[in-house]
Amino acid sequence: MPSYDGPLLEATGLHRSFGAARILRGVDLRLQPGEALAVVGPNGAGKTTLLRLLAGIMRPTQGEVRVLGRVLTSSAPETRRPLGLLSHQSLLYDDLTILENLIFAARLYGLADPAGAALAALEDVDLARRAHDQPRRLSRGLLQRAAIARALLHKPRVLLLDEPFTALDATAAERLRVLLRGRLAQGLAMVLVTHHLTEAWELASRVAVLAGGRWALDEPRAGDLAAFLPRYHELVGA
Amino acid sequence: MPEAIRLAFVIAAKDIRAELRSRTALLSALVFAALVLVIFNFARDPTVLAATDLAPSVLWVTFAFAAMLGLNRAFNVEREHGALDGLLLAPLPRSSLFWGKLLANLAFVGVVEAVTLPLFVLFFNVDLSAALPGIIGTAALATVGFVAAGTVFSAMAVRTRFAELMLPVLLLPFMVPPLVGAVQVTSRLMAGRPLSEMLGWLRLLALYDIVFLTISTLTFAAVVDE
Numbered sequence: 001m002p003s004y005d006g007p008l009l010e011a012t013g014l015h016r017s018f019g020a021a022r023i024l025r026g027v028d029l030r031l032q033p034g035e036a037l038a039v040v041g042p043n044g045a046g047k048t049t050l051l052r053l054l055a056g057i058m059r060p061t062q063g064e065v066r067v068l069g070r071v072l073t074s075s076a077p078e079t080r081r082p083l084g085l086l087s088h089q090s091l092l093y094d095d096l097t098i099l100e101n102l103i104f105a106a107r108l109y110g111l112a113d114p115a116g117a118a119l120a121a122l123e124d125v126d127l128a129r130r131a132h133d134q135p136r137r138l139s140r141g142l143l144q145r146a147a148i149a150r151a152l153l154h155k156p157r158v159l160l161l162d163e164p165f166t167a168l169d170a171t172a173a174e175r176l177r178v179l180l181r182g183r184l185a186q187g188l189a190m191v192l193v194t195h196h197l198t199e200a201w202e203l204a205s206r207v208a209v210l211a212g213g214r215w216a217l218d219e220p221r222a223g224d225l226a227a228f229l230p231r232y233h234e235l236v237g238a
Numbered sequence: 239m240p241e242a243i244r245l246a247f248v249i250a251a252k253d254i255r256a257e258l259r260s261r262t263a264l265l266s267a268l269v270f271a272a273l274v275l276v277i278f279n280f281a282r283d284p285t286v287l288a289a290t291d292l293a294p295s296v297l298w299v300t301f302a303f304a305a306m307l308g309l310n311r312a313f314n315v316e317r318e319h320g321a322l323d324g325l326l327l328a329p330l331p332r333s334s335l336f337w338g339k340l341l342a343n344l345a346f347v348g349v350v351e352a353v354t355l356p357l358f359v360l361f362f363n364v365d366l367s368a369a370l371p372g373i374i375g376t377a378a379l380a381t382v383g384f385v386a387a388g389t390v391f392s393a394m395a396v397r398t399r400f401a402e403l404m405l406p407v408l409l410l411p412f413m414v415p416p417l418v419g420a421v422q423v424t425s426r427l428m429a430g431r432p433l434s435e436m437l438g439w440l441r442l443l444a445l446y447d448i449v450f451l452t453i454s455t456l457t458f459a460a461v462v463d464e
Contacts, residue, residue: 085324094319
C-alpha cells in the first residue's frame with residue numbers, strides 16, 4: 001500500500017434517513033493515526049448507524065466517508081481492507097468452530113497464513129483453548145472475546161468498536177484495554193461507541209457526544225470523567 | 239487464480255462446510271423430496287394416468303420445492319449473529335459474494351437432485367437409461383437459472399420480517415420459465431423424441447441462464463447494501 005500521511009478516517013456531511021426518520025444530520029469526523037474517539041450519546045442518537053456508515057455496510061443518504069484518503073464505496077472493496085469492526089453482534093457462524101470462523105475471515109482478507117493469524121488473534125484475547133468450540137457453546141463474555149479476535153485478526157488500521165466492553169469481566173476488559181493501547185501506539189485509529197464511558201475514558205484521546213443526529217460536542221479528552229459527566233448530562237438533556 | 243474467483247470459492251467452501259456440519263437444509267430437502275414422490279406416486283391412479291405422462295412434472299416440482307428449502311437457508315445463516323455484516327465489510331467484490339453463494343447453492347441443489355432422481359425412478363418405475371444423459375444436462379441447464387434467481391431473491395428476502403415466506407412469493411413467478419422448459423424437454427426425452435423437437439426449449443433454458451447470471455451479478459450489490 002502506498003504511504004499515506006493524511007487522516008486515516010474522514011467523514012464529511014454524513015446524513016442518513018430511514019423513511020421520514022432522519023437519524024444523522026450532517027456528521028463530520030477526522031481521525032489521525034493513534035487517535036481514539038469515544039462516541040457517547042443517548043439511545044437513538046444514531047451511534048450505531050454512524051458506525052455502520054463508517055464501516056461501509058450502510059450507505060449514507062448524503063455525504064461521504066474516506067478511508068486512508070479513498071472514498072468508501074461498495075464497488076471499491078479495497079477501501080474496506082483497513083477497516084475492522086466490532087459490532088454488537090459477533091459476526092460468527094454457529095455451525096463453524098471459533099477457529100474455522102477466524103480462518104474463514106483471514107481467507108476473506110487474503111492473509112498469507114490464515115490458521116496462524118487466527119490462532120494469534122485468539123491468543124491475543126486469551127481464547128486459544130476454546131478454538132475448537134462452536135460459538136453457541138461460549139458464554140456471552142467469551143463470545144465477545146471471539147468477536148474482538150475476529151475484528152483485530154487482519155490488523156486493521158481503523159477500528160470501529162460498538163460497546164467493546166460488553167459482557168467482559170474485569171480481567172478481560174483490562175486485557176482488551178492493553179491490547180488496544182498497543183495497537184493505538186502502532187498508529188491505529190479507533191472509534192469507540194459506548195454507553196459505559198467509565199471503561200473507555202482512559203483509552204480515548206477525544207470524546208464526542210452525539211445527540212439528535214449531530215455532534216453536540218467533539219473535543220480532546222481532558223480532566224477526569226467525573227468532571228465530564230455533568231456536562232454530558234447537560235448536553236443530552238438528561 | 240483471480241482474486242474475485244478465489245473469494246467466491248472461499249465463501250462457497252464455508253457454506254458447504256457449515257451445511258455438512260449441521261445438515262439442516264440438506265436432510266430437510268431430501269426428506270421433503272422423498273415425501274413428495276411418495277405422495278404423487280400413491281395419489282396417481284395408474285389405470286387412468288400413465289407414469290410417463292405425470293413423471294416429468296412431478297420430477298421438476300420436487301426439484302423446485304426441495305431447492306427452495308436450501309435457498310431459504312442460504313442467507314438465513316448470514317443473518318444469525320450479523321455474519322452478513324462481516325462479509326459486506328470484507329474487501330471482496332459483491333459479485334464474489336453472489337458467485338460464492340451461487341456455487342454453494344448449486345452444490346446443495348445438485349446433491350438433492352442426484353439423490354432424488356434414483357428415488358423418482360424407483361417410485362415411478364420409469365426406464366431412464368436412454369434419457370439419463372439428456373435429463374442430467376437439462377437439470378444442469380435449468381438449475382443454474384433458477385438457483386441464480388433464487389440466490390438474489392434469498393438475499394433480498396432475508397432483510398424482510400418473514401424471510402421464509404417471502405422467498406417463495408418472490409421466486410416462484412421467476413421459476414416458471416425454466417420449469418416449463420425443463421418439463422417440456424424431460425417429457426420429450428422420456429418419450430424418445432428427436433433432439434430437434436427440444437431445441438427451442440433448450441435455447442430458452444440457456445437464454446434464461448445467461449440473462450439471470452448477468453442481471454444477478456450486476457444487481458447483487460444493490461440488493462445486499464443497506
